[in-house]
Amino acid sequence: MTSEELFRNIKRKTSFLCVGLDTDFNKIPKALLDKPYPVFEFNKRIIDATEDLVVAYKPNLAFYESLGAAGWISLEMTVNYVRKNFPDIFLIADAKRGDIGNTSSMYANAFFRNLEFDAVTLSPYMGRDSIQPYLEYTNKWSIVLGLTSNAGSRDFQQKKTSEKKFLFEDVITTVKEWGTENNTMFVVGATKAEQFKSIRKIIPDHFILVPGIGAQGGSLEDVFLSGYNDRCGLLVNVSRSIIYADVTNRFEISARQKAIEYRDQMENLLLRTGLI
Amino acid sequence: MTSEELFRNIKRKTSFLCVGLDTDFNKIPKALLDKPYPVFEFNKRIIDATEDLVVAYKPNLAFYESLGAAGWISLEMTVNYVRKNFPDIFLIADAKRGDIGNTSSMYANAFFRNLEFDAVTLSPYMGRDSIQPYLEYTNKWSIVLGLTSNAGSRDFQQKKTSEKKFLFEDVITTVKEWGTENNTMFVVGATKAEQFKSIRKIIPDHFILVPGIGAQGGSLEDVFLSGYNDRCGLLVNVSRSIIYADVTNRFEISARQKAIEYRDQMENLLLRTGLI
Numbered sequence: 001m002t003s004e005e006l007f008r009n010i011k012r013k014t015s016f017l018c019v020g021l022d023t024d025f026n027k028i029p030k031a032l033l034d035k036p037y038p039v040f041e042f043n044k045r046i047i048d049a050t051e052d053l054v055v056a057y058k059p060n061l062a063f064y065e066s067l068g069a070a071g072w073i074s075l076e077m078t079v080n081y082v083r084k085n086f087p088d089i090f091l092i093a094d095a096k097r098g099d100i101g102n103t104s105s106m107y108a109n110a111f112f113r114n115l116e117f118d119a120v121t122l123s124p125y126m127g128r129d130s131i132q133p134y135l136e137y138t139n140k141w142s143i144v145l146g147l148t149s150n151a152g153s154r155d156f157q158q159k160k161t162s163e164k165k166f167l168f169e170d171v172i173t174t175v176k177e178w179g180t181e182n183n184t185m186f187v188v189g190a191t192k193a194e195q196f197k198s199i200r201k202i203i204p205d206h207f208i209l210v211p212g213i214g215a216q217g218g219s220l221e222d223v224f225l226s227g228y229n230d231r232c233g234l235l236v237n238v239s240r241s242i243i244y245a246d247v248t249n250r251f252e253i254s255a256r257q258k259a260i261e262y263r264d265q266m267e268n269l270l271l272r273t274g275l276i
Numbered sequence: 277m278t279s280e281e282l283f284r285n286i287k288r289k290t291s292f293l294c295v296g297l298d299t300d301f302n303k304i305p306k307a308l309l310d311k312p313y314p315v316f317e318f319n320k321r322i323i324d325a326t327e328d329l330v331v332a333y334k335p336n337l338a339f340y341e342s343l344g345a346a347g348w349i350s351l352e353m354t355v356n357y358v359r360k361n362f363p364d365i366f367l368i369a370d371a372k373r374g375d376i377g378n379t380s381s382m383y384a385n386a387f388f389r390n391l392e393f394d395a396v397t398l399s400p401y402m403g404r405d406s407i408q409p410y411l412e413y414t415n416k417w418s419i420v421l422g423l424t425s426n427a428g429s430r431d432f433q434q435k436k437t438s439e440k441k442f443l444f445e446d447v448i449t450t451v452k453e454w455g456t457e458n459n460t461m462f463v464v465g466a467t468k469a470e471q472f473k474s475i476r477k478i479i480p481d482h483f484i485l486v487p488g489i490g491a492q493g494g495s496l497e498d499v500f501l502s503g504y505n506d507r508c509g510l511l512v513n514v515s516r517s518i519i520y521a522d523v524t525n526r527f528e529i530s531a532r533q534k535a536i537e538y539r540d541q542m543e544n545l546l547l548r549t550g551l552i
Contacts (some may be wrong), residue, residue, distance in 0.1 A: 014543060022379070062375060068352060068390055072345040097374050098399055099338060100426045103298070106338035112345055123374055125421055128430020137414035145401055150376045151542045152403020160438035167432070174431060262488065 001090055001118050003182050003207060007231040009055045009088050011276050014267035016232050017259065018056035018092065018209070019046065020101030020239025021078065022063050030248040039067065039074035042251075044081055046243055049252035053259040056235055057082060076205045079115050090235070091117045092143065092209070098123035104133040112140045121187060122210070124171045125265060128178055135179045142184050146199065149189025172202050188227070190218025190236070193268050196226035207233050212240040214241030220262070223245040224269045232275055239261060277366055277394050277415060279458050279483060283507040285331045286362050287552050292508050293535065294332035294368065294485070295322065295353065296515025298339050305525040315343065317351035318527075320357055322519055325528035329535040332366040332511055333358060337357050346359055355391050367393045368419065368485070374399035380409040388416045397463060397485070400447045408505035411455045418460050422448045422475065425465025425488030447488070448478050457481040465496025465505070466512070472502035484510055491516030496538070500545045508551055514538060 010016050029151045032038040047057065064071035082089050093111040097104070097120065111120045112134070118198060119141035122131055134142045147157055147168040157168040165173075172186055181203075188199055190212035199208070208227060212218040213236055220236060227234055242262070246254030270276045282551035286292045299315045308314040323333065335354060358365050369387045373380070373396065387396045388410070395417035398407055410418045423433050423444040433444040441449075448462055457479075464475055466488035475484070484503060488494040489512055496512060503510055518538070522530030546552045 025380075060375075060379055060382075062373075062379045062386065065348075066305060066382040066386040066390065068386075069345040069348040072341075072348045076344060094375075096375050096399070096402075097338075097372065098374075098401075099336075099370075100424070100428075103336055103338045105517060106300075106342045110338065110342040110344070113347075114342065123372070123401050125374075125399050125401045125432060126372075126424050126426060127431030127433070128424050128429040131428075148376070148402050150374075150405050152405040152407075155403030156401060156443070157403070159443075159446065161443075162436035162438055162440065164438065167435075167437075170435065171432060 003231060006055065006090055009090070010232045013053065013055055013261040014276055015055060016052055016236055016266055017262050018053045018058050018235045018237040019050055019054050019242055019259065020094065020211070020237050021046070021057055021059040021243065022239045023243065024063055025067055027244055027247060029247065029251060030078050031249045037070065037074045037077060038063070039071065040077040043074070045080045045252040046255055047082060047086070049256040050242070050259045051086045051089065053256070053263045054089070056092055058094045058237055059091040060094040060239070076115060079117065083116050090119065093120040096121050096123050096145065098126045098130045100126065101129045101133055104130050108134045108137060112137045119185070121145065123218065124175055131175065131178055135183055140183065142207040143209050144171070144175050144177060144184065144186055146186040147188050147192050147195055148217065149191045149216050153189065163272055169198070169202065172199060176203050176206065181207070185209050187211065190223045191216060193219060193222035193226050196223060200227060200229065204229060205233070207235060209235045209237060211237045214238045220265055221269065228273060228275070232270070279362060279507060282331065282366060282483065286508045289329065289331055290546055290552055291329055291331060291539040292510050292542055293330045293538050294334050294511045294513040295326055295518055295535065296370065296487070296513050297322070297333055297335040297519065298515045299519065300339055301343055303520055303523060305527060307429065307525040313346065313350045313353060315340070315347065315513050316353040319350070319354045321528040323358060323362070323530055325532040326535045327362050327365065329532070329539045330365070332368055334368040334370045334513055336370040336515070343518065350542070352391060355393065361394050366395065369393040369396040372397050372399050372421065374402045374406045376402065377405045377409055380406050384410045384413060388413045395461070397421065400451055407451065407454055411459055416459065418455060419485050420447070420451050420460065420462055422462040423464050423468050423471055423496065425467045425492050429465065445474070452479055452482065457483070461485050463487065466499045467492060467513045469495060469498035469502050469504055472499060476503060476505065478537065480505060486510055487515060490514045496541055497545065504549060504551070508546070
């Protein structure tokens with residue numbers, strides 16, 4: 001998917017919402033546990049209930065790997081279900097990988113070819129040859145960690161370099177040269193709204209994936225008004241406060257309700273700024 | 277396993293060799309492809325042929341994930357095979373994970389509880405709360421990227437911070453405070469032998485996992501003499517030049533021969549420095 005197609009989907013759905021499928025086996029309703037792949041069943045019901053309100057889903061690999069091979073099968077079933085039924089959805093593997101070139105090629109094969117994700121999240125610590133193999137795929141995206149939403153972002157990302165920039169600024173400035181705004185995005189946490197303006201000076205045209213709304217406490221309006229560009233330029237992820245809005249077997253009704261609330265806020269922001 | 281137990285194994289086997297199980301489905305002998313889990317069969321034969329010569333194995337997750345659920349099953353079978361038959365082996369999940377706390381807890385569960393690895397490799401970019409959940413397990417190890425062996429290590433790891441240190445020095449100095457020398461190691465590439473002396477000033481007592489010998493070109497002797505400590509303090513990983521020493525169906529004989537060569541070099545170095 002190109003950034004133009006992604007923006008078209010955002011305008012059509014009046015939403016830049018990404019739902020994080022951090023599906024925890026221990027939190028899904030007991031009624032699903034009789035199914036052969038309960039995590040897939042949960043995801044399917046979340047997807048069916050929200051697909052018209054979102055532009056992206058983002059399964060978090062850790063939640064699937066913690067279930068071993070059965071988890072991996074649930075992940076495959078989820079990706080295939082979306083690909084078959086909702087081809088316009090942008091699918092992100094939240095994997096935060098980062099390794100030497102031949103290993104990165106293997107991960108790229110896993111996420112882009114076998115699983116048909118559109119994008120994968122990557123950690124920049126190992127540098128260019130750890131990112132390059134992902135950029136070699138046409139119509140696929142590398143979403144590189146810039147400034148994350150967690151407390152630990154202070155430890156290294158917000159350290160000053162000898163050029164008196166923050167490390168995350170150096171990362172974004174350097175990594176943007178390796179790809180284009182049609183194959184590279186950056187992760188910037190919603191808890192760092194005050195940093196969006198300076199980040200936009202470095203990457204005016206790139207999409208930014210924004211976690212940290214909802215359970216982690218970031219403000220959607222602050223993030224949007226500091227971070228949007230003329231193609232929206234933001235995918236805002238919400239995980240727990242949508243998928244666990246209700247833990248009974250009626251969970252998808254509450255998930256849809258929550259997603260509608262986010263979509264309505266997003267529609268309002270897109271209207272206020274003249275993007276739709 | 278404690279660092280004392282690891283050192284005891286090193287002395288007993290006169291080896292600090294770790295074999296990287298970067299098992300590529302496309303490189304294993306055709307004769308194995310009839311088996312239900314060819315990657316496991318390959319690993320089993322490598323392990324049987326080398327277990328008396330090594331102290332550790334390090335499966336690289338990318339190679340298993342690129343095969344989907346079948347790859348994950350091969351990984352489980354490999355870990356279970358080692359655990360059952362060779363309980364003294366130190367097992368490293370080369371995963372290079374790094375995510376927010378609740379996600380890290382899921383990965384820790386996947387690698388330490390379900391799969392019974394002793395250690396997992398981690399990327400430090402997201403800071404303390406991305407590492408902490410792994411450190412909460414007793415007798416398990418976090419192996420954090422310091423200075424890696426690839427060309428891309430120049431891009432960020434070797435950037436100077438405002439305190440005129442390299443970023444990797446800042447990472448090692450900071451991360452060592454989060455754990456102890458009994459639950460934390462660092463990755464330092466063999467291609468950076470000139471850096472081992474300054475790194476040893478920061479972490480005199482920690483174990484260091486050293487990739488980059490063999491296919492990547494680092495020198496075992498240079499690394500050892502610059503980096504060893506009074507408990508050896510080094511695990512040197514070799515992957516491709518052992519497991520693909522021969523690509524015929526007699527591969528394990530050549531793999532054993534290569535592993536003997538490394539063990540003999542290591543034994544010699546341990547003798548020269550009075551560690552055995």
